[in-house]
Amino acid sequence: MKPYLAIFSSHFRALLQYRAAALAGVGTQLFFGIVRLMIFDAFYRSSTIVQPMTLDEVTTYIWLSQAFLLLTMLNPDAEVSAMIRTGNVAYEMTRPLDLYTLWFTRGFSGRAGPILLRSIPIFVIAGLFLGLRMPASVSAMLIFIVSLCGAFLVASSIVALLTISMLWTISGEGIARMAPAAIFFFSGMVIPLPLFPDWMQGLLALLPMRALIDTPLRIYLGHLTGADAFAAIAHQYFWVVAFITAGRAVLAVGVRKLVVQGG
């Protein structure tokens, strides 16, 4: 466990150094949030039909999704991809560590720092001035934290899988290019999932993407409580296990066929 913790803390601290980038990110995300807000405000003023979410809920949903945007920006780990291209991945394999856990930890720690850096200012600014509400209740807050951890784990296990797929450079890149579109759309980043047509809801609930954004956010809002919240978190952890199992299996195949060229 210790070496992984060391990797985590060094990555985490290294990424905390990029404060200027985080600041710019916060500015950009506030801007996008405000645009989205005005669009939904106009939609809600245009129609008297009762919607699955109130404008207040959509507002909070938008700010939280902006705060946790990086949970949906899932790309293969850049360092490992470079190692695979240069052949330095051989060194990575000689370490007395479990390769999967190593890469998973890299993905996890690469995300935790920047998300923390960006989400806190967005929380404060949007909470004070831009209509972000407090969690529905204390219990909603606590379950929200559990599901946020779940979202982090889903994100990291997807990143690990994407990273491993880079062992097949060409098709790996293909998967890495297509994945963001689906993740953005089905996670609730583009529009809150409850606003999708009713016939899509069943499919949206099954897919793993909602575990990244929609599940924690709806728990925060108090949309999912009790057994529903429990089922949603079970769905998250089911996908964590599924992605880790798939990742390990694919990695085992990848390592067996890997040919590192000298030089």
Add this chain to the structure above:
Amino acid sequence: MNMPRLYCRYVGISLRGQMQYRLSFVMHATGHFLITALEFLAFAAVFQRFGHINGWTLPQMALFYGIISVAFAATEAVARGFDVFNRLIKAGDFDRVLVRPRPAAFQVLSQEFQLMRIGRFAQGVIVLAWASSRLNIDWSVSSVLLLLAAIAGGICLFAGLFVVQAALCFWTTESIEILNCTTYGGVETAQFPLSIYRPWFRMFFTFVIPLATINYLPIHALLNIDDVLGSTRLIQWLSPLAGVVFLWVCLRFWSFGIRHYTSTGS
């Protein structure tokens, strides 16, 4: 060699380079296509729930979306050199540009033609075609010209923003990420009619960055409807020219900035 021919030569080299990685190109382009196509479908889903936004229907919004998408994709393909200009500055390679006997802006422009943006471009064209099939637009020669002028004006405007972003690197070396609010944020904004936004925001994207002139104003003339914000038909027809003027101003800023350039020496 004259500049248009030299430009074609440069673009040819860039395209051939990209075609060496054909599969990678196909995947990038498909990725861009998918991400924007899904985004449009998501908005379509919202329209299905709400019916309209301040009286604007989905096909009308598609017209806004299509124009801005096509214009921005084209700009990203053409003006890529300005977009990644900070790399040139950081590596000190801009010194080489300065000693060549052609304008610096021309050389940066012709550095790269990013063909993979065709994914977003194609998506924009499809959305435009769908919008036009659903709307009652009289496609006379003049309205086709207005549509093309609007897209061209949009390309000029976004190119201008890229030029400003690049020119600021003369002072800062780093590219200033917050300016993405005006480019990517501008695209996001102009996907919907500007009249739905708050006045201060509208003013900014009309008079500071004339985003309204790309699609909001010309679309009123195309659809033959009256503007709630009170613009006249004459302004609507002339509005695409604003993009050209904007680009000119941005290029003046670029020339001003170049005089402040000091090499990083690396």
